Amino acid sequence: MPRAIWSGSVSFGLVNVPVKLVTATSSKDVRFHQLHAPDHARIQQKRVCSADGEEVEYAEIVKGYDLGGGRYVVVEPEELASLDPEGTRSIDIEEFVDLADIDPLYFEHSYYLVPDERAAKPYALLVEAMQRTGKVALGRFVLRTKQYWATLRARDGVLVLATMLYADEIVAIEDLGVATTEQTAPSERELAMATQLVESLATEFDPTRYHDEYREKVLALVEAKAEGQVIAAPAEPAPAAPVVDLMAALEASLAAAKARGSGAGDGEAPKGRRKASA
Structure with missing residues (x-):
């Protein structure tokens, strides 16, 4: 335990x-150390005064609250401890x-x-x-x-x-400046298609179906380089085309979802997935 x-x-x-x-x-994040390129020695961080560029001893460091305009209120550890x-x-x-x-x-x-x-x-x-x-x-x-x-x-x-x-600590939605559905006013046909698309992709929650593909690729890269393999730089991905016709995009997405569903057998939805409503 x-x-x-x-x-x-x-x-x-x-x-x-x-x-x-x-x-x-x-956490399973892959962490790297900063190294000196010529000899791969670890990089050390130093506390330096921004005014004179001199290294500062830890005993000379105090906590200050930024009031803006270069003004700070220094707060002692004993004062914080009392709170x-x-x-x-x-x-x-x-x-x-x-x-x-x-x-x-x-x-x-x-x-x-x-x-x-x-x-x-x-x-x-x-x-x-x-x-x-x-x-x-x-x-x-x-x-x-x-x-x-x-x-x-x-x-x-x-x-x-x-x-x-x-x-x-929660940012108010009103501060985002996002247009509401009343302002954008989707049509009933668009809304019906979008709802049908959501229902066609609906399934039971299973977190094991998801994994960190980027982390796996990073670890595979590290292992390959440790074995002496030379890694070629990947080609730049093509930019995604902007959506011009919303209805056409919805219809194509729904058709693709139905095609995936029909691949599970005669009328059977894939395991863990509900069939799309007609």
Whole structure:
């Protein structure tokens, strides 16, 4: 099991469930180091003063908040420490809501909450109650001196905690300047074709069908170069042609989707995919 990064309890009403917080995701990004081209030695980063170009010792560095116009407010570590939230070892559930009511934009990072050795029964009780009601818990907890707003939901018999973004961290749609459907006014025929295209591609969610093709190509490139192979530069991809006739593009897309569906057999939709409605 992954190493616990926090331990405490989930508190709802007068019930406390001892739990441990472990990571639920594992980044697979390919990371590179910066090297000196002639000898492949690692590049070191230095802290340099922008005023005189001299290297600065870590002990001489302070934190400053940018007020603009080259003005900063210097804040001491002790001043920040005095503002740290009280480091309680509890996730205090404040309310329960429907998962469908939470816009996915608010979700930040996900973790698993696993029961402490002594808490198997109350943990199972909370998980089962949340599964039966279909509710998601909202609460707050402190991790590494920062207070988080979080959701707890049941997934396959385990509690999943997701830290949440605050409302003022979400960019308002009104600020995007995107034209609304009322302004663009698609025709009923265009809307019917687009709806039929969506339905023809509808299927059950299966995340295993997707994988990071770019990462796989990068790792294959690294392995090939490590074996001494010479890699030819790929040709520049042709630019995509702009859509001129929207209806023609919809009709061609729908025909291609139907052709893929008919390839599964006599009237059978591909595995996991619904047949398109007529």
